[in-house]
Amino acid sequence: MSTVEVLKKKLEDVESPLPKKMKIESNCVLRFAKLTEHALAPVRGSPRAAGLDLKSAYDVKIPARGKAVVKTDLQVQVPEGSYGRVAPRSGLAVKNFIDVGAGVVDEDYRGNLGVVLFNHSDEDFEVKRGDRIAQFICERIFYPELEEVDKLDDTERGAGGFGSTGIKEIVAKNGNGTAAMETEEVKDKVEESKVDGKTDESKEVAKDEKPKNGDTVPEETNGTTAAATA
Template sequence: MTRLLLKNLQLCSSFFDAAPRFLGRDFHTRLTAENKEVTDASAVSPSKRARTETQPAEERSVLRFAKLSEHATTPTRGSAKAAGYDLYSAYDYIIGPMDKAIVKTDIQIAVPHGCYGRVAPRSGLAAKHFIDVGAGVVDEDYRGNVGVVLFNFSKDTFEVKKGDRVAQLVCEKICYPDLEEKETLDDTERGAGGFGSTGRN
């Protein structure tokens, strides 16, 4: 009887000695697997991706510019969704009635690939002072001083001060088609109808 009790005590002792090691390995393995599942789940979480992912640089449109003198002003936008960047005069100018001037900005630009820069009038100058903009195309490969051709269609002299906003630069998509000469072109319903052919106004 005594021998049987001693043998049972030895078996119990061996079991309890081994149990912590066994349970520890099992617990550690299970905990590691659970942590991995949590990590993997967070790695593909849409909300987390939205917070951390950024648009690749090659997909972003960037308008690069450089100042050619200390008189240049950095182009600005009136709001986050404004179509164009305001261009600023680098010098003072006086434009007589029914006259024009090429207003230098002293900046050079590099428009995004596949775009050109359209130099457009500012609505305030047009509505209040009869000031318009002409010849407003900046090619993708142009790297010279951006000049703004201002026309004064009013009866009064117009003064441009250094730092005045004189136009806005709008980046527009463009295609570069090859030129192909043909003997004749296909007929259309409109045909050769030109100025005023579709109505009085």
């Protein structure tokens, strides 16, 4: 390799936007086409950014507590064996309460790529042409065949649904030294009963205390309560 070729190679390494160790598959290409002159190309914010920033093709107003579809006027073709996921940008969410609705772009979709934006604030939000409104992420996907069966394999979790795995188990020891399991929910109930017990004890102490001038203290007589005046 000549000196000129070596210098040229070094220059290419410096100007390359991708790290040297990053490998790109030969068939991993995201193709896009502009449907109108208003469309703007997606951009990658950093060499290892997971998503490509999508830009609005038009000025759009997102009403307070409302939603709107913001068109990019882009047509995309994701790599084979993947789909495109339209994800929110953290900056819009944190600063302006703007979120992105469901966004799945199938491998065979060729329509105008639109982004559903939700405005969770109490003020209208103005989107200008060229604003970065969402991220486009390519993710691998499987296309499994459907098979109907009479019964599925049993699992330890079973039919546990919402919150079924959200309660942590706590290991406690019984009086005989054996380990016992209780959940936080049970523990909370025990704590509540302890609080109630303390309340009852305070009532007992109040009964034994001598009343001050003008105060009345309830007395229990045959299951009934009467007021005794000092």
